[in-house]
Amino acid sequence: MNISLSAFDHKISGVLPYELSNFLIHKNFGEHYLIQKKASAPVSELKFKRFGSLCISELSYGSEVQLKIPPMGDFYHLQILLAGSCVLHSQGRQIVLSAGDSIIHAPNAEYSTIYSADCKKLIVKIPKDFLQQTAREFGYLTSQEPIRFDSTPLVFPASGPAFNLLNDILSQDSQRHCERVALYYAKLLGNAILDTYDNNLDHSDSLSGSHHRHIEQIRDHVLENLTTDIxxxxxxxxxxxxxxxxxxxxxxxxxxxxxxxxxxxxxxTIHAELSRNLRVRNVTEVALKYGFTNLGRFSAQYREHIGELPSETLRRLSR
Structure with a gap:
């Protein structure tokens, strides 16, 4: 695959898998437990960089290893397989990834993965709050729940915004850019990821208009407090x-x-919740959750803005 971390802060080569693993843990890239399947020569390689809010690693263990990953905390991992293969085990499912495949692991993801001896992987660590804020800035409706991505692997696009932005970031020397420029690129990549990978967010006309700083400030405050009276x-x-x-x-x-x-x-937000959340039992509980106590008025306002009754939205989900 034509993606490579060509500008990096650190490079390690000719080491044992455990040394590579310890380096990543020390850099707060993600807790994990490494189990080496068989003894091997010290041929593990790693390139690592920080770019704005992102951390990026390109790694190969050089031998078959198994990693057990506990819930990751407050960040996502975008993983792209550059060579070889790996097998994921998560929630009773087995997923096989081949070169070119990609997947996003969410903050609450707990899984194990087995790398083939020739496996090479690019991993981008994205803070949860950063991705949430980026989603809001680009017109997505967010809630206090983490953004959820489809767990089905996707072939990483060989062209387009996600490919071009990631390649730009991989080739740029982070030391030559001010934090503001790196943050700008990171946000553009975050938006491209949201646009490329299926997730539980919807676009909002109310969020994609004004960029006045007070409107943005109020928008963030409202989205963080949607279930309270403001x-x-x-x-x-x-x-x-x-x-x-x-x-x-x-x-x-x-x-x-x-x-x-x-x-x-x-x-x-209610429309997005009624459209996507299988745990919603009825319209009334959602309306009350967001402070609509007059259900008749709520239904009329919902139909005026969304174009259908809330019961129709929920009924469509249950089909």
Whole structure:
């Protein structure tokens, strides 16, 4: 596969698998337990770099090894197989990856994986909060739950935004860029990943418009507190502007009042939850969760904005 970490902060070669594993653990790349299947010569290789909020490694153990990975905490791993093969075992499933395949492991993922002797893998560590923030900035609806990705392997695209951005990051010397530039590239890659891999997020018209700093500040605050009552006065205090200035800002930037903006975000989040969450039992519990106590008015507002009744959205999921 035509992807390689060509600009890196550290390189290790000619070592035993345990030395490579210890280096990654020391760099907080992810806890894991390594089991070497058979003795081998010290031929493990690793290239490693930090780029903005991302950590990237390209590694090959040079022998057949098994890794047991506990829940990873507050980050995702995008893994791309560059050569060889590996077998994943997770939640009773066995998944075989070949060269060119890729998969994203979520923060709560617990699995084991067996590397073939010729396996070479590129792994990108993405902090959970960073990906969540990136999703919001690019117009995705998020909640307090982690972003969930489809666990089915996907052939990593050989062209397009994800491929081009990843190659740019792999070839750039992080020491020559200021933190702001690295952060910009990392966010673009995060957006490309969200666009490439199936996940539980939906786009929102309410999030993809204004980029005024106060609107972004309020958007993040609202999305973090969607299930609570959010007084307009609190938003004015958050931005340190008057209530009148807040209303003028929203009229100019969104064409909505602050309350209508909050309501739209809640309605779009409810639509996403009714469309994707198999654990939802009925519309009433979701409406009450987000503060809609008048169910008749809620249904009318939902239909006006979404284009169908909430019961119709939920019914479509159950088919």
């Amino acid at each position: 007084p307009v006065a609190d938003l004015a205090r958050l931005c340190r502007i008057s209530r009148k200035s807040l209303y003028n800002l929203f009229e100019r930037e969104t064409g909505l009042t602050p309350s209508a903006y909050i309501r739209r975000l809640k309605l779009e």
